[in-house]
Amino acid sequence: MTTPTPDPRHRRRAVIASTVGTTIEWYDFFLYGTIAALIFPKVFFPGSSASAGVLASFSTLFVGFAARPVGAAIFGHFGDRIGRKATLVTTLLLMGFATVLIGVLPGYSVLGVAAPLLLTLLRIVQGIGVGGEWGGSVLMSMEWGSAKRRGLMASLPQLGVPLGLLLSTALVTATEAIGGDSFEAWAWRVPFLFSIVLIGVGLWVRLRVVESPDFAAVKKTGAVERRPVWTAVRKHPREILTSAFVRLSEQAPFYLFITFVLTYGTKHLAIARGELLRDTMVAAAIGLVTVPLFGHLSDRFGRRFVYGIGIVCTGLYAFPYFALLDTRSSGAALLAIVVSLLVHDIQYGPQAALIAESFGTNVRYSGAGLGYQLASVIAGGPAPLIAAALLQATGSSVGISWYIVGCAAISLVALLLMPRRAVPVPSELAATAPETAKA
Secondary structure, X not given: OOOOXXXXXXXXXXXXXXXXXXXXXXXXXHHHHHXXXXXXXXXXXXXXXXHHHHHHHHHHHHHHHHHHHHHHHHXXXXXXXXXXXXXXXXXXXXXXXXXXXXXXXOOHHHHOOHHHHHHHHXXXXXXXXXXXXXXXXXXXXXXXXXXXXXXXXXXXXHOHHHHHHHHHHHHHHHHHHHHHHHOOOOHHHHHHHOHHHHHHHHXXXXXOOOOOHHHHHHHHHOOOOOOHHHHHHHHOHHHHHHHHHOOHHHHHXXXXXXXXXXXXXXXXXXXXXXXXXXXXXXXXXXXXXXXXXXXXXXXXXXXXXXXXXXXXXXXXXXXXXXHHHHOOOHHHHHXXXXXXXXXXXXXXXXXXXXXXXXXXXXXXXXXXXXXXXXXXXXXXXXXXXXXXXXXXXXXXOHXXXXXXXXXXXXXXXXXXXXXXXXXOOHHHHHHHHHHOOOO
16 A cells, blocks of 8 residues: 655645644743743742742743643544544644633732642643644644655744744733833733634634545554554653653753743843843744754754754853853843754754654654653753752852753763664554554
8 A cells, every 4th residue: 555645735734734733832832931930920929039939930830841741642642543633623722722811810919829729720731732732733744745855844843933932922022012011910911812813823724634644544554553652652662761851952951041041131130121032032033944944954964963963062052151141241142042042943953853753653643742742841841940949059050051961961862872763654554453443
């Protein structure tokens, strides 16, 4: 059995739907991180000291990361059982409505301790939604592409990160400029409420997508796994673990570069909040070019080679990054933030294909999603907390720089240990059909 040549119209729709959907999901996720750094300590943890309020706020940020592997397992199961399309519609709705509810959630002054508890619950829902989103959106795009261009095709939904970061930062910046003194009182809620508009756009795009040809072929061969998550964990533990640890050098520094920097810059260095937000927007805009560029380069020179360069560059940049920020110079701060996201994109471009190609189509949503999202627990979630604690304990960024270097060293080892294996094409999965249930 051979997979028919994909219709170019369906390919374009799949790429657009994946990218638009991930943009919306990451808009919601990054918006929370930005406001958690700037506003939530005062609104939801007003009785704490400044440093304790920041730590408490970043703790709610962490629970969203902790929930992401749960979302990967839940939606990985359904994505490998019933298909990518239906699952992606569900994750979009889950994430979007949680964000809107945060926008109307009263603060501590109205609800007391219930306010931070409800905020944490909504953050968990956000984490579950985004945990199920990544695997489906990347696979929907990648599986519509040719084998020779999968690095590029899988990198296109990754554009949701710079697009979501750009959109959320731009809206926060605009709201702050228009709202003025009312921003901290109530205007910060506007970007959260705007998510209802994005939900409508995302649904319109995603409902028009056709299921990926790879998954359609799996269904045709009868190779759909009855318990894909368990199969992925049982048969591919090394792939899952190395996928998680290879992301340490990408994800942990990334959340320092876009979230912790707002606290470090405004509280520790007295840099204007608006300046840092504008610098982040510039860096995110550059990412619209660099993410697919490095995805394309991975098709030409290999995923591991390009990714390895990104790991090394991240480790080497750990100390210069804070040195540039510590000058308190506007130009140096802009350079620091732009270069930080550039070294991130060297890894982020090829990352989706690097991880997804480690798994067969019938467990790819589950396996790739679990590996990718486990990094949220060991990397992205703890990073701002660890950085804030190190800064509070030492009053210096040196410990944070060593933390970044450590993450890069672990990721390099994980990359070297990552299994090299040929991923079976859908037609080859027919051989496993007796162990699986027909869809």
